[in-house]
Amino acid sequence: MSWGVDNLPYGVFSLPGESPRVGVRYGDKVLDLTAALHDEVFAAPSLNPFMARGRTAWHDTRELIRNKLTDDLSVTEPHLIPLAQVQLHMPFEVGDYVDFYCSLDHASNVGRMFRPDTEPLLPNWRHLPIGYHGRAGTVVVSGTPVKRPRGQLGEGRFGPCEKLDLEAELGFVVGVPTTLGTSAGAFEEHVFGVTLVNDWSARDIQAWEYRPLGPFLAKSFATSISPWITPLEALPRIPGRPQDPEPVEYLRRQGDWGLDISLEILLNGEVVSRPPYSSMYWTPDQMLAHMTVNGASLRTGDLFASGTISGPEPGERGSLIELTWNGTDPIKLAGGETRAFLEDGDTVTIRATAGDLTLGEVSGTIV
Numbered sequence: 077m078s079w080g081v082d083n084l085p086y087g088v089f090s091l092p093g094e095s096p097r098v099g100v101r102y103g104d105k106v107l108d109l110t111a112a113l114h115d116e117v118f119a120a121p122s123l124n125p126f127m128a129r130g131r132t133a134w135h136d137t138r139e140l141i142r143n144k145l146t147d148d149l150s151v152t153e154p155h156l157i158p159l160a161q162v163q164l165h166m167p168f169e170v171g172d173y174v175d176f177y178c179s180l181d182h183a184s185n186v187g188r189m190f191r192p193d194t195e196p197l198l199p200n201w202r203h204l205p206i207g208y209h210g211r212a213g214t215v216v217v218s219g220t221p222v223k224r225p226r227g228q229l230g231e232g233r234f235g236p237c238e239k240l241d242l243e244a245e246l247g248f249v250v251g252v253p254t255t256l257g258t259s260a261g262a263f264e265e266h267v268f269g270v271t272l273v274n275d276w277s278a279r280d281i282q283a284w285e286y287r288p289l290g291p292f293l294a295k296s297f298a299t300s301i302s303p304w305i306t307p308l309e310a311l312p313r314i315p316g317r318p319q320d321p322e323p324v325e326y327l328r329r330q331g332d333w334g335l336d337i338s339l340e341i342l343l344n345g346e347v348v349s350r351p352p353y354s355s356m357y358w359t360p361d362q363m364l365a366h367m368t369v370n371g372a373s374l375r376t377g378d379l380f381a382s383g384t385i386s387g388p389e390p391g392e393r394g395s396l397i398e399l400t401w402n403g404t405d406p407i408k409l410a411g412g413e414t415r416a417f418l419e420d421g422d423t424v425t426i427r428a429t430a431g432d433l434t435l436g437e438v439s440g441t442i443v
């Protein structure tokens with residue numbers, strides 16, 4: 077079954093008139109963990125207290141929930157609430173938010189578009205996972221409407237964004253705080269799970285503002301995440317994409333942290349792209365090692381995202397700017413409409429599967 081015992085993602089839900097608390101999705105129901113496990117850590121309106129307990133607790137809890145849903149199902153049944161009755165909330169309290177740029181194909185496409193006369197990749201790209209600090213306070217849960225941002229679109233031009241875009245990404249949620257120089261090998265001690273991310277982007281604002289300090293208002297107005305956090309333990313792992321040249325020592329891989337996740341981007345219900353996470357160049361353990369190598373620490377609830385996921389094929393691009401080549405080749409939708417960038421009323425949904433598992437979806441409508 078979809079959302080079966082091999083999946084069991086965590087989220088925060090509420091019933092009408094009750095406070096939000098932690099649950100696990102099972103089929104079309106939510107298991108109320110406070111009631112089922114008699115553990116007050118799940119009575120919190122966020123996953124942070126549970127995530128801070130660490131990897132052994134994550135594993136043991138997962139085993140306990142599996143038992144409750146198989147051997148003890150008759151006892152557990154009253155604590156399974158139909159999804160239709162609940163409201164889903166932000167699953168965790170976001171600490172810091174970092175966005176990377178780990179797709180070779182995405183970085184190459186953007187390079188070709190904006191620097192057609194030079195090498196697509198800047199000289200540093202194959203040596204470190206490029207990233208920037210985003211805005212944690214505007215990370216919102218799937219279903220939250222996204223207001224079209226206003227800003228400077230060029231010299232002397234101010235108004236609503238005319239090139240509103242999406243970015244299909246995977247986000248990694250930190251459970252256990254890290255300290256100086258956390259090695260790539262310690263990845264699964266610290267990272268609790270993954271969420272789908274839509275890093276909404278205002279391309280016209282971005283093009284005018286980003287030199288020399290990088291993305292700012294073009295990215296900070298909203299970032300959407302899926303309501304269910306899939307535990308790292310549930311995800312099928314594959315070797316990462318080969319890297320050339322071999323990175324410096326702190327970035328060397330010590331495990332297989334490529335992830336076999338297939339994404340789909342839907343625009344108003346129609347699939348417009350299928351980005352494969354397996355094609356990513358830098359792996360999440362390398363992102364973690366890179367973020368902490370300078371002495372920076374991470375806290376429970378920190379979120380780091382992969383950057384736009386694009387595969388090598390035209391039908392695998394993870395943003396509209398790539399799919400339409402900066403608006404010059406608009407997408408043709410089934411109803412005869414075309415899209416260069418997002419229009420008011422458009423709904424973008426990103427959904428994903430990992431083998432037999434579903435990671436659910438993150439959705440948002442432009443208002």
Ligand code: MN
Pocket residue numbers: 175176243245275383384
């Ligand atoms: Mn991004």
